Amino acid sequence: MDEMDYDCLVIGGGPAGLTAAIYLTRFHLRLKVVDAGKSRASWIPCTHNHAGFPGGISGKELLQRMREQAQMYGASIETARVTRLDRIEGGFQAEWGGGCVTAKTVLLATGVTNRRPPMDEDLHDEALSKGLIRYCPICDGYEVTDKRVGVIGSGSHGVAEAVFLRGFTEDITLIAPDKAHDLALEDQEKLRQFGITCVDGPAHAVAATEACITIDTVEGHYTFDSVYPALGSDTHTELAEQVGAVISDTTECVVVDDHQRTSVPGFYAAGDVVIGLDQISHAMGEGGVAATTIRNDLAKERPIVREALQKNVG
Template identity: 75%
Template sequence: MAEPLHCLIVGGGPAGLTAAIYLARFHLDILVVDDGKGRAESIPCTHNHAGYPDGISGKELVRLMREQAQRYGARIERDYVTRLDQTENGFCATWGSGSVETKTVLLATGVKNRRPPMDEELHDEALQRGLIRYCPICDGFEVTDKNVGVIGSDSRGVAEAIFLRSYTPHVTLIAPDTALKVTEEDKLRLKDAGIECVDGPAQAVAISDKCIVVDTAEGHYTFDSVYPALGSDTHTQLAEQLGARLSEQGCIGVDARQRTSVPGLYAAGDVVIGLDQISHAMGEGGVAATTIRNDLAKEQPLLR
């Protein structure tokens, strides 16, 4: 039987590929399994990732990282891992076209943004054109002084609207369902910030050359960009299969070195609570890879 891998990385985004580069350069036998649906690849252009003064698309960044990992011997397979089980020597991972034994696993499975109710093809076009945006930390600068809508309610929508108010005075908060669900304190904060509030339900119904129109119970609203503040779904299923501890926020719980509560299982990137930023995910990928190498070396000091 083949020797088990040193590490299986599930997820080929910035966190997983950074770890792959590190681990391959540690001369370890690794495999990356990625389903090709990572959030990073949908980013039209990021301008706050250091080293790219003119910006870089998420797709191009991931392509370059993948190429770099493969240059040092990392293998990358396009598939979706459906099951993860513990074995006597580590773990067994299963996906559509096969399975593998591995001593350690790094989960870099990320999250998925909850989308506003609109046609998928229309949504993707709007995203590529900057009419829909998901990260005000990443691209708030790009909406400076523009007319911006935030689809959201409760504390999440309020926080995003107030954050964007530091970039533009033209911010409207729209309830996704019926009436806005905000506290009296939040109502006062929104009023003091000059943020218009609109009851829903809200639906992005049309895009034109330069704007996006949101249809609400109170009429049509036209914006330069819309931010859906609807939360996200964290891909923790594999961690849950192994009984790993989850945080109160529903992310995979890790220590300062990216170890989960299950020995040999690590996690990095957006699946671990953090900033949901490319650079932050990369940092966690580097920490996780170094921890994996050092933990393996405790049992096998000469890994090569």
Template identity: 45%
Template sequence: MAEPGPLDCLIIGAGPAGLTAALYLARFNRRIAVLDGRESRAAWIPTTHNFPLFAEGIAGPALLDRQRENLAQYGITPRHARVTALHRKDGGFEAVLEDDPTPLRARRILLATGAVDVEPALPDHPDALKRGLIRYCPICDGFEARGKRVAVLGHGARGLGEAVFLARSYTKDVTLLTLGQALSEEDEARAREHGIQLLTAPIEALEVEGDRIAAIRAGGAEHRFETLYSALGLKVRSDLALALGAGHDEAGALIVDDHNRTTIPGLYAAGDVVRGLNQVVVAMGHAAVAATDIHNHCELPTEDEPGGPGRPVRRPASP
């Protein structure tokens, strides 16, 4: 039978950040639950070489499997569930679940819902990114693309910025595919400065070889590449926090303090849902910091409970 009363912490999200926070809090002997929407961006990673201890690299699904196995020894199994709303109640929170009429109550929440990459609209391959036909993190695997012929799908500041990053760091053979979007004169000049070729015509057809897109037909001609990256942006899954009024940047990424507290008392955030560098090791660091702060405050009343410290809410700076 479950213990009465609210959880010490409810962790929403079971990617690298959520699972790391669960490990820390389990070892702190805290009453927690982990909700897994099964949409972790890490599950798309073919291989990351930026994760210490794995010289040969490790695939995202394998990393998540290891984390879940580690948690199992503490009796923690993530529950497949989606949270549709968070409400403030009795100094804590109440999480409304999609397919369960009974809400979960917790004194504190750790939001580790991450972000999702915007999928490119490609002929006959609408899910190319999820299928691994296109790469999405040159920080993770750009080193393996050094000296190769690389294309970047994107436009605007983000697309050009990723193309410049690859051209400066790994290869001089970079083409920016703008999917029919025109570039400003300033952006065209910046592309020329870094030797980046531009292909502004819409994509007409694709040629897939094994687990990658090898050729693209655009503007009536075929263009072949060894590696293709998507740089169309992210959709940050911060809606639960935004509905509570949490501080965020223009992209919806949450603003947190040095303890990974959001501007909502008792609500923490870690990983890609937080403004900053989207990397597995960063997400795990966020989680360790947040979980330790949650543990250190578990015996104390929250800011909204009687006797609470009345800590003023830190407001985000103007963008």
């Protein structure tokens, strides 16, 4: 274990990675966190769904607090994107633009990226900051209670998200992102059953004010209080693939056991890169499980014993 630079390298500084970092440093393990700074949590202008913050907290502030907590216990955190990960004798070697380290174990917490709706990037970011675009109906469906909501999506996935949001408001419109809807009869029946309006695309967001966002479609302009893109996401599994970890053919996520172990010994994964409920609280839980598993697995190779600090006498 001593030949390696670190006991564990955490790749990704979102809720899962930073929770694991807090645990691992408090286990007195040598830890490095390399974070590309792209956590989806940083997009959240204010979440009221995270326990312990009744007044809400922004994603950026939450991540900053977690970073400070990990660093308080000795975590080394570097802003960079790991581009190469290799298995080597006794562990792993990671490389990025300005560095290269070795570690006995690796925790992958690289998450996913939501696919954005067709619109100007600056307009998207402005609308997101105002809550006019939302990506997580589980987190913030409550905030659109009885409001006008557009769902940009199609197929069974788009229909499922529209139906889920129907539990918060009766004013739901499902808009195809790039062409006319081609829905299965079962999905068409669901839309009729729940009274959800269906509009053909292509769709393009054209304007946003403080209170609403306007979507242009082939059937005219539609104005909403909030829009939910239901376009899926891309899971960041590249590094897992480089070391040969199993990726699910159906979910495109890293496959792990109940303790966040992947198919590769010493390689773990947690958070949205793993199939599950894409929530901050869930990611934190997986981060804690992964960190504890890493500590216990390392202890099987060599007992982790804390020696008392020597005091100078006389």
